[in-house]
């Protein structure tokens with residue numbers, strides 16, 4: 001293959017990850033075409049109930065920092081320094097995300113983030129965005145993409161195809177049908193629906209410095225702040241439960257019983273509940289993420305995960321950084337870079353899928369329990385006592401770029417020791433624990 005400037009790269013999907021990949025590859029000197037099936041979101045509003053705000057954390061920020069986009073992207077973002085737990089009686093408790101209390105994840109609208117990234121991609125020399133162009137099939141060995149724009153059809157054969165076409169990826173389906181990759185989908189019975197807490201008298205109706213959680217076992221509602229002082233709430237609940245609430249009376253009765261403190265803040269609850277769609281959730285396992293050094297899956301097309309660690313987009317942005325690193329290390333030889341990308345990234349995709357599932361259980365069932373709160377206090381005490389030696393799982397996932405697979409390993413080692421500390425009594429036991437942890441961490445490095 002030739003020099004970057006002579007190579008054509010087609011990116012399928014101009015969502016968050018495709019737009020960021022276009023920025024990175026354009027900067028490397030490639031000629032990049034992004035094919036997005038939707039109209040340009042900068043000139044057309046998002047669908048109702050699909051606004052989703054994201055928690056952007058260190059992995060995503062790192063990817064943006066590397067190409068000087070972090071300040072632009074973060075301008076409208078709102079920091080959230082901890083979780084605010086709302087119990088069934090309406091009481092609230094704040095749990096800081098970090099031991100120091102100064103680390104925050106950032107609430108940002110997915111639409112706004114996508115638009116900023118599309119503009120950045122468009123401003124990158126060599127990048128062209130094509131909206132309203134649907135990819136209908138991908139084919140090896142010619143590396144062909146069948147494109148449809150209205151009634152027009154076209155087949156192109158770029159040098160490289162980057163498939164960032166999300167959970168329903170057509171490129172992934174074509175590769176699976178050709179027997180080049182294996183795909184397992186784990187559907188989740190829980191779906192999600194967006195609801196709203198609008199601004200009250202021009203101000204936030206809840207503390208905007210927190211991600212609000214109403215953990216209720218079978219269901220869970222969360223709320224993240226928006227720059228217009230509203231909150232976007234997401235209710236996670238099994239699909240058949242959503243369907244069972246039909247009339248305004250049923251909806252109000254259920255919410256008043258389960259989320260009593262939220263109902264007075266949600267004047268459009270009934271309308272939102274009746275008209276906003278229920279989104280499906282699933283985990284994807286794909287192997288491998290590339291074929292023949294010519295086509296790569298990236299973002300949700302490779303690793304759609306449950307949203308409960310707030311990592312889907314963060315992980316997709318990290319894919320882009322890793323792909324860029326593999327191109328650096330291979331001298332832009334895609335035949336070397338893509339297998340390397342697969343080897344380094346896929347185990348981490350599996351790891352975050354696992355962590356996201358576990359965090360669902362933690363958020364839904366455990367955050368309100370006294371044992372969980374005691375464990376969190378102990379974790380934070382250990383983090384303060386052993387900076388750089390002990391880091392909680394949450395800390396490692398959200399505030400570092402330690403590979404996800406390594407997070408699981410480190411966390412496993414640490415948890416055993418923390419559990420020992422939890423059952424131990426007095427300073428002597430804790431002292432021994434700190435010693436053990438220091439030694440375990442030295443062994444692990």
Ligand SMILES: Cc1cc2nc3c(=O)[nH]c(=O)nc-3n(C[C@H](O)[C@H](O)[C@H](O)COP(=O)(O)OP(=O)(O)OC[C@H]3O[C@@H](n4cnc5c(N)ncnc54)[C@H](O)[C@@H]3O)c2cc1C
Pocket residue numbers: 012013014015016017018035036037038052053054055056110133134135136164165166167168169170192234279298299300301307309310311312313314315316
């Ligand atoms: C409820 C919920 C909450 C979430 N919260 C967080 C969070 O807090 N933090 C976080 O990091 N992540 C979160 N996520 C995950 C995050 O939204 C996704 O990981 C992220 O959007 C993936 O980006 P992507 O570009 O890979 O895919 P997508 O965002 O799905 O983009 C794919 C793009 O491809 C286009 N496309 C699809 N098919 C075709 C085709 N055939 N031809 C052309 N174009 C096509 C689509 O129109 C779209 O623009 C959440 C997800 C959900 C559902």
